[in-house]
Amino acid sequence: METRYLKTLVVAAETGNFSRTAEILNLTQSAVSQRIKFLEEHFGQQLFDRASTGLVLTRIGARIIGKARAILTREQELRDELERFSSEKRLSLCCTPTFGTAYLPRVLNRFLLQNADLDDLKFIFAQPDQAIKGLLEGDFDLAVIEYCQDLELEGLFIQPLPEDELVFIGAPQLDLGEEAVHLDDLQRHRLYARRDGCSSKRLLQQNLEKVGSSLSAFPGLVISDDLRLTISSVEAGNGISFISRSLVVEQLAAGTLRAHRVPDFRQIRCRSVVLHPHRTAEPLLRTFLDCIEDVCGTGSCTLAAEAVPADGRQ
Known part of the structure; x- marks a missing residue:
């Protein structure tokens, strides 16, 4: 049963007449009468005595009105809870592990300082195709990905970030020589x-x-998703890795690692923020993008008017 019928019953009991009930509920008097008639037929009981002085609840009507008020109270509580939920500040994001390791801690620090009232924050590390799949399925509000292959991005808003440079890294004791090897x-x-x-x-x-x-x-291949373990293992002289320079800035500056490149090897991949076009104006997402801009220091990740939804190829 639709609760509007119970609402009509409660108001009719409180006002004592159909005319006043119709005014309050913005209905015709005929519509109010039909709703009360529907309830009486539904319960198989007369709910009002139609006296000349106005509507008077019958004994059965008085019992039902108490239950009706309880149901309407529960419904209003649910509406209030849903309204509070919809007004809460929530952010769910996904990023590839390199961005998550090299930049996300500083981005989140800035973002949370500006949004201390954030109710819920979720972030997941995933590979590019998984991040896009989650974005399309509504699991994430936005994704930050590094990628070098064509992805299915049609219909999504793509905001490029500074490109990511990958280098071979090795410990000085490996004696690989200069940067070019x-x-x-x-x-x-x-x-x-x-x-x-x-x-x-x-x-x-x-x-x-x-x-x-x-x-x-x-001569040996170690597969690991733990970037920090990879870096520490290479730093200890246990091998080499092909990795983002952004992950080893401190080690390169300290001299505990050296960066190397092979002539004619492609060492650049794209890095972008991806989200749905209709969400680009949302204040919370714009604030998060501003924080990425602050950390990247390029101004390239501001949502600009000239940015357009991707055509599916990068």
Whole structure:
């Protein structure tokens, strides 16, 4: 039964006449009469004595009115709770592990300082295709991804960030020499790589295929999703890795790691914020993007008028 019928019953009992009930509920008097008649037929009982002085609840009507008020109270409580929920500040985001490790802590620190009243924050690390899938399915409000392959981005808003540079890293004791190295020199060492689906591994495989080589040319292969473990292992001299320079800025500056590149290897991948076009004006998302801009220091991630939904290719 629709609660509007119970609401009509309660108001009619409080006013004592159909005319006043119709005014309060913005209905015709005929509509009020029909609703009361519906209830009486539904319960199989007369609910009002129609006296000349006005409407008077019958004994059954008095019992039903108490239950009706309780139901309407519960409904209003639910409405109030839903209204509070919809007004709460919530943010759910997904990012690839490199951005999450190198930049997200500083981004979140700035964001939370500006949004101390944030009710709920969720962030997940995932590979690019998983992040986009979650965004399309409504699991996330936005995603920040690094990628080097074509992704299915049609209909989404893409805001480019500074490109991400990948380098080979090795400890000084490996004595790999200058920044530019031969691939043969690198393939004398164990390689730490990410699992399938990671764009850094995909880019490395593409580079190796271009020169007629593969991952199997390395004397050992360690697959790890723990970026910090990879960095510490390479820093200890246990092998090399093809990784974002942004992850090892401190180690490179301190001299505990060295960056190397192979001539003609592609070492750049895209980095972008991805969200639905209709959400680009939401204040909370714009604030988060401003925080990314502050951390990146480029001004490139402000939602600009010239930015357009992606056509599916980058």
